[in-house]
Amino acid sequence: MNPYNLAFPVNPATHVSAGGVEDIVAAVQQARRQGRRVSVMATGHGLNAPIEDGVLITTERMREVTIDPAARTATLAAGVRWAQVIEAAAPYGLAPVNGSSARVGAVGYTLGGGSGPLSRAYGFAADHVRRVRLVDGTGQVREVDADSDPELFWAVRGGKGNFGVVTEMEIGLMPVATLYGGSVYYPGEAARDVLHAFGEWSADLPDRVATTSVAVLRLPPLPELPEVLRGQLVVQLRYAHLDGVEAGEKVLAGMRSVAGPLLDTVQELPYTSVDSIHQDPPEPMPFWDGGAGLAGFPAEAADALLDLVGPGQDVPIPLVEVRLQGGAMARPPVVPNAVTGRDAAYALSAVGLMAGDAARVVPALIAEIVAAVGPWRSASDLFNMIGPVGPERVAALWTEADRARLLAVKQRVDPAGMFGGAHTIGRTS
Numbered sequence: 001m002n003p004y005n006l007a008f009p010v011n012p013a014t015h016v017s018a019g020g021v022e023d024i025v026a027a028v029q030q031a032r033r034q035g036r037r038v039s040v041m042a043t044g045h046g047l048n049a050p051i052e053d054g055v056l057i058t059t060e061r062m063r064e065v066t067i068d069p070a071a072r073t074a075t076l077a078a079g080v081r082w083a084q085v086i087e088a089a090a091p092y093g094l095a096p097v098n099g100s101s102a103r104v105g106a107v108g109y110t111l112g113g114g115s116g117p118l119s120r121a122y123g124f125a126a127d128h129v130r131r132v133r134l135v136d137g138t139g140q141v142r143e144v145d146a147d148s149d150p151e152l153f154w155a156v157r158g159g160k161g162n163f164g165v166v167t168e169m170e171i172g173l174m175p176v177a178t179l180y181g182g183s184v185y186y187p188g189e190a191a192r193d194v195l196h197a198f199g200e201w202s203a204d205l206p207d208r209v210a211t212t213s214v215a216v217l218r219l220p221p222l223p224e225l226p227e228v229l230r231g232q233l234v235v236q237l238r239y240a241h242l243d244g245v246e247a248g249e250k251v252l253a254g255m256r257s258v259a260g261p262l263l264d265t266v267q268e269l270p271y272t273s274v275d276s277i278h279q280d281p282p283e284p285m286p287f288w289d290g291g292a293g294l295a296g297f298p299a300e301a302a303d304a305l306l307d308l309v310g311p312g313q314d315v316p317i318p319l320v321e322v323r324l325q326g327g328a329m330a331r332p333p334v335v336p337n338a339v340t341g342r343d344a345a346y347a348l349s350a351v352g353l354m355a356g357d358a359a360r361v362v363p364a365l366i367a368e369i370v371a372a373v374g375p376w377r378s379a380s381d382l383f384n385m386i387g388p389v390g391p392e393r394v395a396a397l398w399t400e401a402d403r404a405r406l407l408a409v410k411q412r413v414d415p416a417g418m419f420g421g422a423h424t425i426g427r428t429s
């Protein structure tokens, strides 16, 4: 049990390292008898509160992946990370709708929606779930798909861990073998020009630009970083185009010329190198994150962010990213689901380091960054990107009608309100 986020203590009353569905059924039944809550952890990328009592089920031993190339599907056990699925699907020229880091858990990511490097072309990861097997709050194993239980199938794809422990998930795979992708890094002094240009350029991009974002990075002086980036404040433009070098270069030209880049890594990539686009840190660290959906990203919004985290500000905030959403994510999925943030044109996420003295100021700083974009907020936020927030922010992810619908499903499958942790959609009893 080694969570990626080291900011929160993990001291459950009982820890069950599950090897299969039977272990999970037994753990849930025991928790029910003892009146305890249940937490689930695959990788700890989404740990957002201390785990101080209750039953913790870890799924890292459940690592089976099966690819059906003819059906273009993958069946994943609860503890699978995206890297495994990417490697297993690649020989067939297929790819999952994974996130920016292949070390993230496929199930937790997908249940929260999941917006990643292919999402503008193919939608949220949750839009491609075909079936889940779930242990509910009574210890019952449910096979859930669009026919067997349409309400639970709707709720679990977007409502995250609120309805039980998913032990297995079947997802659709996309016909993607290569990308024209990578990053363009600009010096911190050019931050205002780059963010303003990004706001204009990104407002009207084809869906084949499967992802793009700008990130203001405060990089550590690590020897493994290229010398020009080491210890610097830089702006990273992240980019992936699905139609090869020529089409990709043509669209990117508008941004490449904005300011003299320090480094440009955009090139034709095998999909197995998709992690190299965002370059999320692989090693566990203590962090506090936050985010919001944005309806637009005009120059005023960029300025509001840079006034807090731009050049000249001495803040322990290694990353503030504004990622273009839209495209297929804005369209309704084939089978409706409870994914939030579908209306967001951009997604803001900010990460602060909870180390040393910084730990005392970081949560307030993250709240300030989110508040700064208040005037440009979309109607809803992306569940995966809200960070450690209170129940009112979780409740506000859905309309009143959708939240009532989610609560009705929860009442049926989790009557004691055992699941969901700090991100519970509400107590049903």
Ligand SMILES: Cc1cc2nc3c(=O)[nH]c(=O)nc-3n(C[C@H](O)[C@H](O)[C@H](O)COP(=O)(O)OP(=O)(O)OC[C@H]3O[C@@H](n4cnc5c(N)ncnc54)[C@H](O)[C@@H]3O)c2cc1C
Residues within 6 Å of the ligand: 004, 040, 041, 042, 043, 044, 045, 046, 047, 059, 078, 098, 099, 100, 101, 103, 104, 105, 106, 107, 108, 109, 110, 111, 112, 113, 114, 115, 116, 117, 160, 161, 162, 164, 165, 166, 167, 280, 281, 384, 385, 420, 421
């Ligand atoms: C470096 C980094 C990059 C990220 N990139 C993206 C991104 O590009 N797009 C995006 O959308 N999100 C992104 N995220 C957010 C990430 O998707 C969420 O934090 C997600 O919850 C992580 O899932 P996990 O299983 O790895 O984490 P864990 O901390 O192990 O689990 C988090 C939560 O997922 C739920 N969960 C996990 N497994 C199960 C299960 N078997 N059954 C029921 N519930 C379960 C539970 O609610 C659990 O509390 C990123 C996070 C990090 C730290």
